[in-house]
Each structure stands twice: as C-alpha cells, then as structure tokens.
Amino acid sequence: MTDIPTHTPSLPLQSARFLKLGKTFYSDVTPVVLTKPYRIALNEELARSLHVPDALISSSHAIPELTGEQISSAQTPVATVYSGHQFGVWAGQLGDGRAMLLGEMTDSEQQRQEIQLKGAGETPYSRRADGRAVLRSSVREYLCSEAMHGLGIPTTRALHLSGSKQYAMREQPETTAIVTRVAPSFIRFGHFEHFYYQGRIDELKQLADFVLQHYYPQCLSAENPYAELLGDVAIRTARLVAQWQASGFMHGVLNTDNMSVLGLTLDYGPFGFMEAFNHDHICNHSDHQGRYSYRNQPAIGQWNVFAFGQTLVPLINSVETTEQALDNYKSAFEQHWQQLCQAKFGLETVQENDANLFNEFFQLLQDHRADFTLSFRTLSHLKNETTTSDDELFALFGGAQALPDWLQRYRERYQTENRNDSERNAAMLAANPKYILRNYLAQIAIEKAQQDDFSEIQRLHRILQNPFAEQPEAEAYASLPPDWAGDLCVSCSS
Numbered sequence: 001m002t003d004i005p006t007h008t009p010s011l012p013l014q015s016a017r018f019l020k021l022g023k024t025f026y027s028d029v030t031p032v033v034l035t036k037p038y039r040i041a042l043n044e045e046l047a048r049s050l051h052v053p054d055a056l057i058s059s060s061h062a063i064p065e066l067t068g069e070q071i072s073s074a075q076t077p078v079a080t081v082y083s084g085h086q087f088g089v090w091a092g093q094l095g096d097g098r099a100m101l102l103g104e105m106t107d108s109e110q111q112r113q114e115i116q117l118k119g120a121g122e123t124p125y126s127r128r129a130d131g132r133a134v135l136r137s138s139v140r141e142y143l144c145s146e147a148m149h150g151l152g153i154p155t156t157r158a159l160h161l162s163g164s165k166q167y168a169m170r171e172q173p174e175t176t177a178i179v180t181r182v183a184p185s186f187i188r189f190g191h192f193e194h195f196y197y198q199g200r201i202d203e204l205k206q207l208a209d210f211v212l213q214h215y216y217p218q219c220l221s222a223e224n225p226y227a228e229l230l231g232d233v234a235i236r237t238a239r240l241v242a243q244w245q246a247s248g249f250m251h252g253v254l255n256t257d258n259m260s261v262l263g264l265t266l267d268y269g270p271f272g273f274m275e276a277f278n279h280d281h282i283c284n285h286s287d288h289q290g291r292y293s294y295r296n297q298p299a300i301g302q303w304n305v306f307a308f309g310q311t312l313v314p315l316i317n318s319v320e321t322t323e324q325a326l327d328n329y330k331s332a333f334e335q336h337w338q339q340l341c342q343a344k345f346g347l348e349t350v351q352e353n354d355a356n357l358f359n360e361f362f363q364l365l366q367d368h369r370a371d372f373t374l375s376f377r378t379l380s381h382l383k384n385e386t387t388t389s390d391d392e393l394f395a396l397f398g399g400a401q402a403l404p405d406w407l408q409r410y411r412e413r414y415q416t417e418n419r420n421d422s423e424r425n426a427a428m429l430a431a432n433p434k435y436i437l438r439n440y441l442a443q444i445a446i447e448k449a450q451q452d453d454f455s456e457i458q459r460l461h462r463i464l465q466n467p468f469a470e471q472p473e474a475e476a477y478a479s480l481p482p483d484w485a486g487d488l489c490v491s492c493s494s
C-alpha cells in the first residue's frame with residue numbers, strides 16, 4: 001500500500017453558482033463510482049490552467065476526486081433539469097441523465113469553469129437508462145472536445161478520462177468510462193424550454209437573469225436585456241455553426257437539449273468530420289431523414305435559436321422585438337461564413353464574384369467526392385506557377401477536367417491582391433487544418449484502449465492540439481482514410 005501524504009491537496013472546487021438558482025433547477029445526486037476506475041488520459045494543459053495541484057495529479061487521490069468517488073463536504077453534486085426538442089419533436093422533460101455538476105474552478109484567466117462528470121451513474125433524470133457512458137463514446141468525446149479546441153472552435157473541454165472494467169449493455173456489452181468535462185456553463189436551450197413549456201415564467205425569468213448576470217453582463221444595460229440576450233445567443237450560435245461548416249464538422253444530434261446557451265459545441269455523440277465531400281452527408285446512422293446532415297446544419301441552428309427565442313417571448317414582451325433579435329442569426333451566419341471562406345481561400349478583400357468562385361470549388365469537391373480537409377490544405381500550398389501542389393490537387397479530385405480551369409480563375413483572383421505566394425500560403429495554412437479527428441483515427445484509439453493500451457489516445461490528443469502545424473512525425477495521421485473506414489458506422493448508442 002502506498003503512503004498517502006496527509007497534506008495531499010484536493011481539487012480546488014468551489015460551489016457552482018448554478019446552485020444559487022435553487023432546487024427547482026436541479027436535484028442533489030451522488031455519483032455512483034465505477035468499479036476500480038483507472039486513468040486513461042489527463043489533459044495536462046487544461047489541468048494546469050485550472051490550477052489543479054501537481055501533487056494531486058500524481059497522487060492516488062486524483063482518480064477518486066476526478067470521478068466523484070471522493071466528494072468533499074463543501075461539494076454538492078447535482079443533476080440539472082432541462083427539456084427539449086429531439087429531431088424536431090417536443091420530447092418533454094429530459095435533464096442530466098448521466099451528467100453531474102461537481103462544482104466550479106477558476107482558470108488562469110480568472111473565469112469560473114463548471115466541472116461535470118459524464119457517466120457517473122443514475123440521476124432522477126435517467127429515465128430508464130443506466131447513467132453510464134461507454135468507453136467508445138467517452139474516448140470520442142475526450143478527443144473531439146480537444147480537437148475542436150485546437151481548431152479554435154468554441155467547445156466544452158475534457159479534463160480527464162477514466163475507465164473501468166465495469167460493463168454496460170448497449171448493442172453488446174461494453175466497458176464504461178467517465179469524462180470529467182469543463183465549461184463556463186452547461187446551460188442549454190432546453191433549460192429555458194423546460195420552464196417555458198410548463199408556464200413557469202418566474203423560474204424562466206430567474207434563469208434568464210442568471211445567464212445575463214454571469215455570462216452576458218454586457219446585455220444588462222440594454223433597453224430590453226432579454227431581447228439583447230436572444231440577439232447575442234443568435235449571433236454566437238450562428239458563428240459556431242459557420243465554424244462547423246468551415247471545418248467540415250457535423251454534430252449529428254442537434255436537438256435543442258444539446259445546444260449551449262454560450263454557443264459552445266456540446267455533447268459529442270455520433271459527430272463526424274467531412275472526408276469525401278458530400279453536402280448531404282449524414283454522420284449519424286440513427287438520423288434516417290438526414291435532419292442533421294452537413295447541408296442542414298445552418299438551418300437547424302436557426303430552428304434551434306427560434307425554439308430558444310420562443311421561450312423568451314414572455315420576458316421580451318413583444319413578438320416584433322423577438323423577431324428582430326432572431327434576425328441576427330441569418331445575418332451573422334452569412335457574414336461569418338463569408339469571412340471564414342475568405343480566410344480558407346486566402347483572400348484579404350471581398351470582391352463581387354468571390355461567392356461564385358467558392359461555390360464552384362465546393363461543387364468540384366462534391367462532384368469528385370474530394371477529401372474536404374486535404375483539398376483545402378493542398379490548395380494552401382498553391383503557387384503562382386505550376387508545382388507539385390497542382391498535381392496533388394488533381395489527384396485528390398480524381399483528375400477532374402474542370403479543375404485546371406477553376407485554378408486558373410482562382411490564381412487570377414488572388415493575384416489582384418498584394419500578398420505574395422508565401423504570405424498567402426502562410427495565411428491559408430493557419431486557416432485550413434492538416435489534422436482532424438477522422439472517425440477511423442478515433443476508432444483505432446478506441447480499439448487499442450479496449451485492449452488497455454492508451455498510448456494512441458495520448459498521441460492523437462497531442463497531434464490534434466496543433467492541427468494547423470506541420471508535424472513531420474505524424475504525416476500518416478493526415479492521410480486519406482483507409483478503405484475499411486468506409487464501413488464505420490456511428491449511431492446515437494453511447
């Protein structure tokens with residue numbers, strides 16, 4: 001038995017401010033510990049920024065504290081209640097069925113961050129499910145949260161991943177895990193819907209005031225702070241979805257209960273990154289109608305913001321003002337998408353025909369099912385004169401006859417600007433990632449983890465922290481998916 005020094009520090013957890021809302025908003029819960037949990041991965045950079053003491057990380061207290069086994073007397077773990085629209089249909093009450101809020105920590109930028117466990121057992125909102133998360137989906141959540149952070153896309157973060165030999169039943173028995181995740185707040189559109197659809201306007205107002213005070217204080221001085229809040233949430237959501245589109249990310253389950261009121265990517269389930277480009281790609285095999293396809297994400301983001309806006313009508317007190325705030329979504333999406341495209345194509349100015357030029361490239365991607373990430377990355381190396389980049393692009397597009405013509409027009413277009421090749425290349429390489437979390441890469445890491453080899457998770461995490469950098473030792477991680485990856489299927493099962 002190892003000696004545990006009595007002075008081992010604990011997690012610097014403070015009571016979550018969410019608790020001040022009162023018991024109508026949550027239930028007290030007790031994490032149900034996994035059998036003999038062990039560490040699979042620790043996000044050292046995030047731990048450092050949250051001031052998690054090194055002495056704790058290396059001590060035997062770390063796992064119990066990071067999985068909810070050891071709760072200090074100051075902590076009150078809770079599960080919050082929310083409702084939501086799932087696949088466009090009102091689903092009624094849902095709530096944190098397998099997530100538990102442990103408390104808050106203050107990060108190096110003096111921001112309070114909520115600490116949540118995902119998979120720590122049943123809560124009053126588990127309905128008939130087991131409160132667990134399987135290793136497969138937890139590895140995906142851990143890696144993708146950090147991949148998104150590396151890409152500069154707002155997201156919940158992952159601090160720690162622990163595993164256990166305890167099984168949960170899905171399509172087949174699978175081992176379980178707990179992701180310890182971090183965000184300034186996990187409040188969702190669904191939290192607002194919960195009170196609105198029950199006509200509990202006092203609680204709705206309390207929640208809106210809480211969000212305004214802690215997360216949108218700049219809205220408080222507006223003539224109608226609730227309308228201002230809606231307008232800002234619409235903008236944040238639109239910008240987030242534009243970033244998803246620009247990186248080829250597909251969320252997979254854009255239900256209103258998975259929509260963060262802070263505009264963060266939330267709930268990594270059957271997500272996917274676009275590979276062979278297809279506007280209509282559906283990453284979630286359970287999404288039979290393609291409601292959450294790549295093409296539909298911007299409109300679904302707007303649908304969800306409308307559902308959120310609906311809940312604020314009693315507080316805004318004017319349908320017209322609500323509609324005006326909702327208009328922000330479309331304009332913010334269009335503006336941000338255009339900016340992201342300008343950056344992806346390495347253009348500093350906006351010219352009349354740019355949108356057509358971009359759309360033609362997307363059409364070429366579509367017609368030839370070219371790999372989204374590799375195509376933009378290779379385009380980022382293009383020079384004025386013909387080089388091997390032209391050949392590489394030609395290969396990616398399967399020898400498309402229309403490509404040289406497009407490239408000629410693209411070269412003519414960027415030559416109207418002052419940047420030289422190396423300046424344009426550098427700017428584009430900072431906008432077009434080399435490394436994304438391809439499904440097959442996650443799958444390899446999962447299969448190794450299922451054999452108790454966690455090295456691939458660590459390697460992938462390291463590579464994805466710097467997705468725009470050239471990493472010569474990781475060249476293979478930027479290549480086209482192997483043939484077997486075509487059969488990979490991700491569903492809602494998690």
Ligand SMILES: Nc1ncnc2c1ncn2[C@@H]1O[C@H](COP(=O)(O)OP(=O)(O)OP(=O)(O)O)[C@@H](O)[C@H]1O
Binds near residue numbers: 096131266269
């Ligand atoms: N294994 C489970 N046990 C208990 N509840 C679950 C389980 N899986 C899903 N749920 C609940 O079903 C609802 C919808 O699930 P969904 O897959 O969107 O969320 P999630 O992946 O559990 O978590 P989150 O949105 O917090 O990342 C939520 O209320 C969720 O808590």
Ligand SMILES: [Mg+2]
Binds near residue numbers: 257258267
């Ligand atoms: Mg969810």
